[in-house]
Amino acid sequence: MTQVVHSYAPEIEASLEAVAERGIDPTAAIYERLFQAHPELKPLFWRDDNGAIRGEMLARVFEAILDFIGDRRYSDHMISTEMITHEGYDVPREAFSTFFANVGEGLKDVLGPDWTPGYETAWTEMLADIDHFARHTPRSDVITPARETDGRWRS
Numbered sequence: 304m305t306q307v308v309h310s311y312a313p314e315i316e317a318s319l320e321a322v323a324e325r326g327i328d329p330t331a332a333i334y335e336r337l338f339q340a341h342p343e344l345k346p347l348f349w350r351d352d353n354g355a356i357r358g359e360m361l362a363r364v365f366e367a368i369l370d371f372i373g374d375r376r377y378s379d380h381m382i383s384t385e386m387i388t389h390e391g392y393d394v395p396r397e398a399f400s401t402f403f404a405n406v407g408e409g410l411k412d413v414l415g416p417d418w419t420p421g422y423e424t425a426w427t428e429m430l431a432d433i434d435h436f437a438r439h440t441p442r443s444d445v446i447t448p449a450r451e452t453d454g455r456w457r458s
């Protein structure tokens with residue numbers, strides 16, 4: 304059980320448990336809806352010929368969500384570092400907030416009538432928090448005045 308420190312934690316956890324209890328694997332639903340809404344993201348997974356990368360990535364995202372709603376031992380920093388490492392896969396930074404929102408929508412799809420107003424509110428609030436972290440991640444490809452003065456970016 305995650306240590307609860309954010310108001311939306313119980314409802315987020317309940318939504319994830321509701322999916323698990325029904326024995327549903329939401330992976331296909333989540334990626335199908337992502338690629339339908341954002342077809343430009345599909346070719347980025349060109350190396351993933353059997354779905355293993357998509358599955359592994361989603362598992363990490365769920366772990367990150369559980370940490371994010373709990374004591375945030377790593378997830379807030381991880382979102383930033385993944386944004387930077389994913390530049391190597393040509394993943395645009397905006398895709399991060401899109402992806403997390405799409406996970407919520409995917410769970411809503413698979414739960415259908417069992418999706419509750421409490422889940423809806425909790426996901427909206429958590430996604431706003433995640434978006435905040437995503438937007439405040441400094442860009443590694445932009446030379447800010449602070450970086451210029453520390454000398455590392457001078458040739």
Ligand code: HEM
Nearest residue numbers: 344347348350356359360363364382385392394398399402
């Ligand atoms: C915090 C959010 C994310 C986490 C924790 C995460 C994690 C990971 C991990 C662990 C892998 C490697 C999986 C493996 O090789 O088995 C991976 C690969 C990948 N991720 Fe993410 N990811 C995140 C967000 C995103 C987003 C938003 C996109 C954009 C759609 C994305 C696109 C990709 C792609 C295209 C690959 C495959 C790279 C390759 O060709 O090997 N990721 N991700």
